[in-house]
Amino acid sequence: MFQVRVLLVDDQEAFMRALVAVVGATPNFDVVGRARTGEESLVLASEVNPDLVLMDVNLPGIDGLEATRRLRARSSPPVVVLLSTHDEDAGEQYLAESGAHEYVTKSAFGPQRLAECWSRSQG
Template sequence: MVAVVRVLLVDDQDAFLRAMTFVVQETPGFEVVGEASSGEESLVVAAELLPDLVLMDVNLPGIDGLEATRRLRGRDAPPVVLLLSTYDEDAGDHFVAESGAAAYVTKSAFGPDRLEEVWFTAVR
């Protein structure tokens, strides 16, 4: 049996949470285990659920996605974090360097293929 990648979704917009849920459900081997709508909530939920992968919006109320990612990545056995936002791909290198995330993908480019690509690149 192949292990399922446990995914935590973090976004403050319900429409995008639904879109991320759809992408994860359409990607074989990935499963949504929880959702959070703020940076602070993501830290609490991640500590409870211990996801393998966190899909993290950059712009969140309270602490932003970059700070939440830094805190998650500083934990023992941290999850892989994929940052998502509407900023251009060019902003991604800065976001990744600043936060320790595995990658950045624009929300418009996010789909099953990008999800798999980021996961398999990060766990190699």
């Protein structure tokens, strides 16, 4: 069975642990890397070649929107799902600015939502 390789990007340890738990509870998804900054996410993405990046919008250094733009500009870009504490209304602007596939509020994120986001990204 195909494993979806997931890179997690968040600077808050508590939410990073929550992301690890969500990915671990979702069949066929596997954490291949964890980054705390936008810059670190770009380096790690080159090393681990993720299928999916779960990207916090608010990061130290380059933010999640800029990191997503840079990831999406690569020759074989990963699927990027933006995560934030901001409400759903912010999502359209974030998607337009970054080229991410989806935006999900952190409070709404869980195994079912993760699987749905991946499924939609695959057409």
